[in-house]
Amino acid sequence: MSQHLARPADRYSPLYFLAALGAGGLAVTFFMFLLFWVPHPGRPVPIFEDIMAAFATGGPALQTAIVVAMAGIAAMAFLHFKSLFWNLSQYRAFKRTPAYQDLANSNGETQLLAMPLALAMAVNAGFILGLVFVPGLWGIVEYLFPFAMVAFLAIGILALRMIGDFLGRVLTKGGVFDVTAHNSFAQLLPAFSLTMVAVGFAAPAAMSTTPLIAGISLIGSTFFGFAGILYAVVAAVTAFNSMLHYGTARESGPTLMIVVPLLTVLGIMFLRQSHGLHVSFDAHTAAADNLVFLTRIVAVQVIFLLLGLLVLRRQGYFADFVFGSKTSPGSYALVCPGVAMSVMLQFWINKGLVANALVAKFSTGYWVLTAVAIAFQVAMIVLVLRLNRQHFGRPASGTAVPAE
Template identity: 70%
Template sequence: MTSTALRPADRYSPLYFLASLGAGGLAVTFFMYLFFWVPHPGQPVPVFEDIARAFLGGGLLTQGMIAVAYVGIAVLAFHNIRLLIWNIAQYRRLKGTPEWEELTTTNAETQLLAMPLALAMSVNVGFVLGLAFVPGLWGVVEYLFPMALIAFGAIGVLAFRQLGHFFGRVLTKGGVFDVTAHNSFAQLLPAFALSMVAVGFAAPAAMSTVPLTAGISLIGSTFFGVAAILYAVVAAITGFNSMLHYGTARESGPTLLVVIPIMTVLGIMFLRQEHGMMHTFGAEGAAVETLVFLSRLMAVQVIFLLLGFVVLNRQGYWRAFVFGQGDSAGAYALICPGVALSVMLHFWLNQGLVASGLVAKFSAGYWAVSALSVTIQVVMVWFTFHLNRRHFGRSRGAAAVPAE
């Protein structure tokens, strides 16, 4: 009999979908360079032709920025898709096993919502790849929007089916939901998944010139967004109550920060809806209203960032699961808050401060806020590959198991 040391990722958990999610989110952060720093007259987002024109007509700094953005998008999109495929294969192997039976009969069943969450992010990444790499895409984009709505709708159905199984079990059988194990924000993962579907569903509202397409996008994104908000409120209140009674579960400490990406994703959804209502349906809005709205969301994010870091530091989470000997798939949940803050800073700066006239675009103040966003992004890129080495690299002394 021979034995083979296992990598942490070989002890599979659906939370490893967060590895794919984090890589996809980071790919989007590099697209923010193009979105806000490359002129794109004629459409709400930059396309290949806009980027090529800026590259050929720009100086070394502009060309360098575009090159960095393209490399970042390509590398991280590759990891997003690679990890998604790996997760789907592992997920299929997990089904029907004793581990699956245990997972689907405990509070941890909602971890399965990490799959639709990652799927929705990958659809968004696919759209980013199309905008950045495919010439002439905007000429056929109106045909792609209905396909995107179908894709996000299917992912939303999957999420609701998984939630239906969970609620059907815990709300019809007394005592199957362990309140003592609810002492974290782990149950907010379904809200995160629904919000990711909502923001994807809202994209055609911001970009389509066909009223029917934009209208379906507005209605569908509102449905999924409201569902995400309702679920988040209930799960956060009950989870916080349990944490006050039993303390925060140490391995689930990063879930305290999941409010941050939910705020960013829902915030972008509302911005997309607002853009669609203004440009397609003639609604009126003021830039200062957007500034105040984004500032409120950022206030919530900063509060939960501080709360999360207090708890993680007190519990010694970093020494245990990030830089020490312990490994937890839940550590990948730490990538999403950083990605969300980086993206939110871009929107707060450009569609809030600049649009309302408080900061001039490309001024010293503008680049100071942009530098903060980029710094967070760079740290998250490093952190992503650090976790990938720990979880997917060579075994660091994991217990040996018999080889089949």
């Protein structure tokens, strides 16, 4: 197929599922406004009724925040599902092409895990839409949890089957895995997929008042979470060894920061599990424990963010693939770290600093710190719109470059 196409996205890659993932993640960043600024007594999350009550009684600042949050959730969720459905259609057609067979017999087979990753995000996004826009949902939410867990289980099994196909091929046939092309963190995508399933699976543990539902949620999320952790450790260690030998693959440079979103979803999973243990099993975690836990996560995230930005800057990645004429579907991997930092900073500020009285809520210091989280959010919105225009618009020129 010719490299010069009407638009770069016409040369399909499963990595375009990351476009859907990024938009879904941005919907979550807007939900943070409601989670931490709208009172929701007696519930772990705000619902439609809480939001409407806060809008009716709150001041102009809170009302503005609510309008921005709801509009942002709606817009980003629409973009997420639009991209997801487009990807699913393209993916079905892609599976019938020789390009799919080539991909499935290379290191790049793990790119297929972007599909269950985006599907897991879709379930999470759907639940947020229900909480924010559907009146009376909380009255039937206990009946919805089993269906949500079945959905995450199905997505998790799909991810495990894909991982099994890949590992079964490379571990039973010598010489089929190209170690020289393992010089990035692209192989951590399966781990990210598993942990996204895990964080969704953990939601009923945090919200259900039925011990059986909470217990199943705890068990299921622990399995998928630690499966993801195990895979990430093995893939990261072997990839770093390859990068030290061969340098970092230029088109896959953004994957160096995949640790950032992976830690965010794991961090939220553990917080959800901790809340479920407190509510359903009378096991308590001190606020100081959450502060230390979240600070450790943010510290590791900042280190990997700096490492990734250092390599990308020295390789001139942004000049070519973000602001230049070259395109790579792997560029959408840049969105995930920024979204993840925005979300995790909100948790660190509110569940760590505020909960331990280190910063007063809604004080000047609080808004200075929160502005950092919002800056990441705004930057990622701009990046998503920029990448969508590059990949899905019809530029006069441009070459689609596949990520390795």
